[in-house]
Amino acid sequence: xxxxIFLGVVLGAHGLGGEVRVKTFTASPERLSAYGPLHxxxxxxxxxxxxxxxxxxxxxxxxxxxxxxxxxxxxANVKLLIARDALPATAPEEFYHADLIxxxxxxxxxxxxxxxxxIHNHGAGDVIEILRGDGGTLLLPxxxxxxxxxxxxxxxxxxxxxxxxxxxxxxGVE
Numbered sequence: 001x002x003x004x005i006f007l008g009v010v011l012g013a014h015g016l017g018g019e020v021r022v023k024t025f026t027a028s029p030e031r032l033s034a035y036g037p038l039h040x041x042x043x044x045x046x047x048x049x050x051x052x053x054x055x056x057x058x059x060x061x062x063x064x065x066x067x068x069x070x071x072x073x074x075x076a077n078v079k080l081l082i083a084r085d086a087l088p089a090t091a092p093e094e095f096y097h098a099d100l101i102x103x104x105x106x107x108x109x110x111x112x113x114x115x116x117x118x119i120h121n122h123g124a125g126d127v128i129e130i131l132r133g134d135g136g137t138l139l140l141p142x143x144x145x146x147x148x149x150x151x152x153x154x155x156x157x158x159x160x161x162x163x164x165x166x167x168x169x170x171x172g173v174e
Contacts, residue, residue, distance in 0.1 A: 004039075004081040005098045008032055008059070013072035019062045020072045021054065022080065025097075029059035035087060038080040046080065095152060097126075104156040105130050114138065116157065130159070 011021040024032050032038075033051040040046065050062040066072055087096065097119040105114045114132040119142060121127070126142035140146040140159060149158040 003084050003098070004041075005084050005087060005096060006079055007035075007038065007082050008080040010075040010078045010080065011058070012076045013069050014060050016069045017062070018067040018069065018072045019050075019060050020066070020075055022059045022061050024057055024059050029053040029055075029057065032059050032061070032080075035082045038082055040078050041081065046075075095150060099152060100128075100150070100157065102155075103150075103152075106156055106158050108158060108160060113159070113161075128159075 008024040033048040037047040117131040118129040130138040
């Protein structure tokens with residue numbers, strides 16, 4: 001797989017010495033510094049000089065060359081990326097969420113129902129967002145019961161849609 005992986009976003013400055021608060025999209029905040037220098041969508045390279053966890057999805061970082069609050073404030077809302085090739089290989093049943101975006105979504109009978117638009121987590125677990133062929137959106141819990149098969153080589157996933165009543169609730173139909 002190629003491309004960039006979105007690992008975090010700078011929330012704002014932390015203190016006066018150039019540190020920033022970062023919302024992380026890694027398994028743990030400490031992992032943000034494990035892959036080498038990060039970069040922005042514009043190509044600016046940011047090398048982490050120091051990192052510490054602030055809470056389960058947040059880290060406090062100091063970047064080399066960012067040594068005051070003004071410089072840290074200028075990084076607010078900046079996305080932090082890493083080249084996909086810099087990440088470790090995954091085990092056979094593992095994958096990065098970014099690898100799933102754009103995959104074809106099939107029902108259990110093999111019919112194409114759409115493609116994966118995003119994976120969300122608002123605190124209660126991962127949710128897979130599927131853009132249907134008709135332009136609608138389907139949200140499903142990202143769990144084995146609803147997503148029983150992922151085939152990265154074939155660039156497809158199989159999903160089990162909820163029964164009619166549940167499906168209409170998922171689509172926002174009452």
